[in-house]
Amino acid sequence: MHEPPDPVEFAQQELARIKDFRNQAQKFIQKAQDRQKSSHDSSKHLLLPLNIGDLVLVWQDSVESNMSGKLEKKYKGPYFIQ
Numbered sequence: 176m177h178e179p180p181d182p183v184e185f186a187q188q189e190l191a192r193i194k195d196f197r198n199q200a201q202k203f204i205q206k207a208q209d210r211q212k213s214s215h216d217s218s219k220h221l222l223l224p225l226n227i228g229d230l231v232l233v234w235q236d237s238v239e240s241n242m243s244g245k246l247e248k249k250y251k252g253p254y255f256i257q
Contacts, residue, residue, distance in 0.1 A: 229256045 225231065232250035 195250060225256050227256050228256070 221248065230253040232252040235247070235249060235251045
């Protein structure tokens with residue numbers, strides 16, 4: 176007949192198994208985060224630095240305009256960089 180396992184030994188084995196699962200999960204999460212960061216970074220492009228004399232548009236928040244923001248201009252400008 177099969178003897179019941181020692182409770183202390185069983186608890187230690189389960190604790191080791193849980194730690195192993197946590198380590199595996201952490202590795203999978205890190206790998207997924209690295210892949211997502213790489214994908215995000217490859218699709219985003221940095222803006223070129225602005226120079227004196229460049230024309231720029233300034234984003235106009237529709238909340239500060241009025242309630243019918245759909246019909247308002249989205250940008251103010253153009254302005255020259257001085």
